Amino acid sequence: MRWQYFTHVVDATGVFRAGNVNPVQLTDIMNYYGNQGWELVNAFDTNAAGGGSRFIVLCFKRPIDAGAPVPVIPA
Numbered sequence: 001m002r003w004q005y006f007t008h009v010v011d012a013t014g015v016f017r018a019g020n021v022n023p024v025q026l027t028d029i030m031n032y033y034g035n036q037g038w039e040l041v042n043a044f045d046t047n048a049a050g051g052g053s054r055f056i057v058l059c060f061k062r063p064i065d066a067g068a069p070v071p072v073i074p075a
Contacts, residue, residue: 002064006038012045012053029058037062
């Protein structure tokens, strides 16, 4: 099986406040992509100065139809 991957980056200033996660916003993002056939396979944060989260990176995948052309990475 061939896979197509997609990465969605969320600005942590809109999601994290003093270490609290806005679960409604994250759930809405994951449901939006899940409804398009994407499966969340990984999530991680990147650090800002002082150790706080700067961005939340969500990595998704979905199967590519056997007859679909292979995506090409833009140069």
